[in-house]
Amino acid sequence: MTAATGVKMNYSSIKYAVADDIARLTLSRPERLNSFNAAMHEETRDALARVVIDGARVLVLSGAGRGFCAGQDLGDRAVAPGARGADLGESIERNYKPLVLALRNLPMPVIAAVNGVAAGAGCSIALACDIVIAARSAAFVQAFCRLGLVPDGGATWFLPRLVGNARAIGLTMLGDKLPAQQAADWGLIWRCVDDAEFVQAVEKLAAELAVAPTTGLVRTRQAIQAAWQHSLTEQLDMERDFQRELGWSSDFAEGVAAFSEKRPPRFSGR
Numbered sequence: 001m002t003a004a005t006g007v008k009m010n011y012s013s014i015k016y017a018v019a020d021d022i023a024r025l026t027l028s029r030p031e032r033l034n035s036f037n038a039a040m041h042e043e044t045r046d047a048l049a050r051v052v053i054d055g056a057r058v059l060v061l062s063g064a065g066r067g068f069c070a071g072q073d074l075g076d077r078a079v080a081p082g083a084r085g086a087d088l089g090e091s092i093e094r095n096y097k098p099l100v101l102a103l104r105n106l107p108m109p110v111i112a113a114v115n116g117v118a119a120g121a122g123c124s125i126a127l128a129c130d131i132v133i134a135a136r137s138a139a140f141v142q143a144f145c146r147l148g149l150v151p152d153g154g155a156t157w158f159l160p161r162l163v164g165n166a167r168a169i170g171l172t173m174l175g176d177k178l179p180a181q182q183a184a185d186w187g188l189i190w191r192c193v194d195d196a197e198f199v200q201a202v203e204k205l206a207a208e209l210a211v212a213p214t215t216g217l218v219r220t221r222q223a224i225q226a227a228w229q230h231s232l233t234e235q236l237d238m239e240r241d242f243q244r245e246l247g248w249s250s251d252f253a254e255g256v257a258a259f260s261e262k263r264p265p266r267f268s269g270r
């Protein structure tokens, strides 16, 4: 991993830049509340493939303007009378499934900085990130039921795990807006902060994670995700194996040295 400074890409539907080891990917179709069209999918895929090469140690995913992301661009989904609509299964296989898995498996912490409404797959994409921080004016909407669709982008997997079945069913069958503060109170997201403090809070979080022991954090994510499928014995085995690996890492040596020298650690992420 090399320190990342000054990478910037010219995309049309997203903004992507890396500076000081922090990658920032901003969905940028504000007039459509940053809903996904084919170009945005393609550019996001491209940017996510670059993040590691560009040497980032944390990714911040956000939206331009007043929304975070309104899911699929419904302008691309109009069905003429008598015609057969798009194959949504194909769209999920090609676009949303790889996107959610890419966010989930990036070898660095991923922050969803939810600046405004996150609806449909836009909500799922936020929930796929490691830490979701939202502005107080933001809201989370399971919009699918208003279209006769099933929640996708992993929503039916994330929601019951995060908020339990009763709330998952209520949110998805009714499609009401869940305000950011309530989302935090329910444990759907990490934090809700006042709008005036949002940008600063995101920057502080990103800066903190950019100097954190990256590999240790990634193994932590993997262990916590695996816990849903594991027995206690299997989980203890996984923790043992990760701890063995991390015990031989530069970051562990640095952490111990910094502790004994009573100074802040300088982690390399390895």
Ligand code: T3D
Pocket (backbone or CB within 6 Å): 031, 032, 033, 035, 070, 071, 072, 073, 074, 075, 077, 088, 091, 092, 096, 117, 119, 120, 121, 122, 141, 143, 144, 147, 149, 152
């Ligand atoms: O299709 C597949 O590939 C399968 C996968 C599907 C995944 C999905 O995400 S399905 C769910 C799609 N998303 C939605 O159903 C959400 C639709 N949007 C809304 O319900 C509302 O816009 C919000 C609750 C998100 C926000 O409401 P509000 O009142 O703050 O904003 P607004 O006025 O409704 O929207 C502002 C503009 O953005 C508006 O355009 P206009 O009238 O000013 O020209 C609106 O049409 C546009 N917009 C919002 N969401 C979408 C959108 N345009 C296209 N697609 C959208 N999803």
